Amino acid sequence: MVLEIIQLTVYGIVLGSIISLGAIGLSLLYGILRFAHFAHGDVMTVGAYLALAGVTGLGLPIWAASALAVGGGVGLAVLIDQTLYRRLRRTAPVILLIASVGIALILRSLVQFVWGPDTQVYTQELQMPVRLLGIRLKPTQLQIVAGAVILVVILHLFLTRTRTGKAMRAMADNPELARIVGIDTELVVVWTWVIGAALAVAAGIFLGMDTRLQPTMGWHILLPVFAAAILGGIGKPYGAIVGGMVVGIASELSTMVFPPVYKPAVAFALMVVMLLVRPTGLFGAPR
Template structure:
């Protein structure tokens, strides 16, 4: 039982990280109709941007918004220089180009920061204990941060004109244009939002463990699994998807070795694609 609760804690932490990534993937798919393979590496980029700021002597939580801004700008630049030219071609070409982007980003990060593991803060954190359950302060920060960000995203999507425009455009591109919605500005805001969320996911991932140039790539599969579970193109579904995948991955270590964690995510994704490709929440935006 203790094991189960402890793993549940880890699952919620991982789920929070996956959720932040999955919302971005879902938004991008909704607006631009392609699976963004470089999303994991955008997370890595966000984490390492934060690391660069931290190395100047600032605390991680201050570095986070700065890294978000840096990553969002880079995401917009990538879109404007690479993806924008390919928008009128078949979606599969965008997908392949994002794959190339992923490789490029990863190599660039490795070139600048080196191939070794790095950490935001050295030393040991004293964990909180409830009975036999151990929770690190960073864990609370990650889950709390994810909740705050999800609330901000919800507020943005449901209450701002740009958020409504995003939902409208993911629903019907032509009609959105006929209603006076500026497509290119919506696309730009989509990248800003997805970039900020990916940064948070990357930074949280780095806080939970370590930073490494392939950290984002390694987590891309679970992020995609979460996106598909929630119904691709449906940001609210991504929240549920992220939590389910995160918890399932951690709980699976009770019965099988931890190296199979990504396999669990993969199995859930395949099962979903076979039996319920529209996601858990049918028909909801």
């Protein structure tokens, strides 16, 4: 029993790492552009498939393919922002919401068109689980957690040590104030897309490593990612990490009671409770 809980918690940390990476970008975008980016899950999907192209098409090792995919995903996100979202920014935020749902659909149909609707994997190699104090862990899962930690450290350095990073945090927290202080908002917006898309691509690749690749993978993880962002408080990147971990671990632990297919429902339930009790998030000021 205790062992099972520990085992599930470890799985939860793996899932939480993936969700967190998605949630950080979503939370920053939400805080800075004031709209819920519903295509975020599908940016993850695109990233995962770009890496797949690197692995199967060019025969690259997964890390090199990932670097390529991050570049591609970031380029795509900035392109979409500059051609579409930017023009709609002056209208009501909900128009951006609709536009992003449209982008989600476009990205997903593209992926499905190029790679087909069937599930795919990065490698056919059999993963031999490592046993550590009675806990099973696949090498990929270790890689996922390690990769997430490295990315979060880089993000932390960016947010605390660079001018743009500090401006980004200020803007995510209070855009009106940031504008008064004289922050170059358009520059911060572009950087937010760079960071958000890079982390989303990484999350997508990790998700593909952990399970399999599917055109709907990103859309289906969008709900937990949103739950994590709301749990952590909109516009708070560090909160998103905690939110992601809570959602990940709670989802895995719930499989002791509910069938595993209902993991997204657990995330939803957590979110609803949060909205009822403390809509500003775990670390937000009470209303």
